[in-house]
Amino acid sequence: MKKTLLFFLILNLYSQDIVSRNRRCFLCHGKEDYKIIEDGKEKSLYVSPGEYYQSVHKDFLCTACHYDVTTIPHLRKPKKIHCLQCHYAGNVVGAPVKEMPEKYKESIHGRAKEKGKEAPDCIDCHTTHYVRNPSDSLSTINKRNVPKTCGKCHSLVKEEYFKGVHGKALLKKIYETAVCNDCHKEHDIFPPEDPRSTLNPKNVVATCEKCHSDITIMKKYGVPIKQVEAFKESFHGIALEYGIVKSANCVSCHGSHEILPSKDPNSPIHPKNLANTCGKCHPRASENVAKGKYHVIPYEKEAGVVYYVYNFFKWFTFLVIFGLIVHIILDLTGRGLRKFKK
């Protein structure tokens, strides 16, 4: 009993110790207007203690990362630090290690960074001092905040995104909608030319299909379900399956960031715009391309006249097979009977 009490007491003291020891840092860095001039620019050195103590790193001393700060006030600028300082396999502080950093190195952002170009590193999306768990609704990488986080750099895409169905759904707090990383992935983002990319023409259908073949989600929001299946059975779909990437995939007609329903006059799949959309590949496409249904399975009634023709052929073919087999049997029976009589 005494021992447990003592244990909790020490634990309590220790955690208090973190707050009190960090308080010495926040004495300066906790002031909102704390800044220096660096390279002729103002640079804020403010770290919000309130937000810091809600982050996943709340139980760490400032000096756990900024290890070169040994005296306070520190006289020199601390060295630049990196997440991989702790987040490496075999670390002793218990920092979770995932395959993310490895994936990141291969990605378009990691490669650009390696070449010295301006590209996001861990902290640009995860934040420096306020890293929260992705399931935390205030996390920069929580689904509801992802477009904002990516939009910090990709601002035009962000604008387009919020005009499209997926962005509008997000604004309506429908969290089954697709945000940036649902299609692009996050750590392993590749340019579409890369065969590993989720948005390589060969992979686009599978990427959209993740959600658009999910009956529960699609039914909930009244989105047609059979679209992907019907597409795969169409000539475009089959050609894509066999690696003919000049064939149309979902994005070719629907667009990507600003996807709009066919009812919307700005949508590339609005009946009035279809001739133009098909015309991207089929130069003589006219308003005729809007006279018919898209992504319907011929064996379903909504296919209209096509449904009846397919069904006619289906039954006719069965009938023909049956009839022809009957004739073969008749021929063989006749021969058998005559032989038997002899």
Next chain:
Amino acid sequence: MKGNRNILRFSLNWRIQHFLLMISVFFLIISGIALKFSDSWFGKFLIFLEGGFEARGALHRLSAILLIITALYHLIYIIFTKEGRKEFKSLIFEKKDFSDYFSLILYNLGKRNEKPKIKRYGFREKLQYWIFFIFVLLMIATGIVMWWHNYFFIFIPKWLFDLIYGVHGWTGTLILIFIILWHLYEIHLTPSNFPINMSFWDGYVSEEWLKEEHFLEYEEIKKEGK
């Protein structure tokens, strides 16, 4: 086939047409069925054999050109040659074909003792010819629309395209079924011709065979011979 094959039943011209039709339809079917079953191992294997998806399309179109040439050749044959006109006339359905058909069924069931006497072309051959005639026309017409779809977009609405795509595929399937269960069975695999009736290649049949299968043609030849 029993006996000495010494009666020339099919002219060289006839055999060339049959050969061209056979080759083109064979390649059309294996390249067409490859697309129709492209999601199964069977289709994947056929597409692999044909050298990939685009090569499959090229093979289909090349064979289609051969089929169109064959069809035009045949049209010229039945319109402008004496032999062709005669052959065509003997391929037109008449009342006798229907009665022959029912007599053959009764004969096979053992209700009749006499086999119907068949002319040069009986209902079996006529059905074959006309089904092919109609189906080939249908396939060429729908095939041309799909081949030059970029031009046909000018006049053809999307739903009609879908329909043409379906009709082409289904008619192709019917042709395949018909070739296997009717043409191959009746001409080659039926016990009296098994395993193959070589007359399509050299044109010759035996006297016994002709007497059995096309009695009236046999009689005519005998008459002419005398």
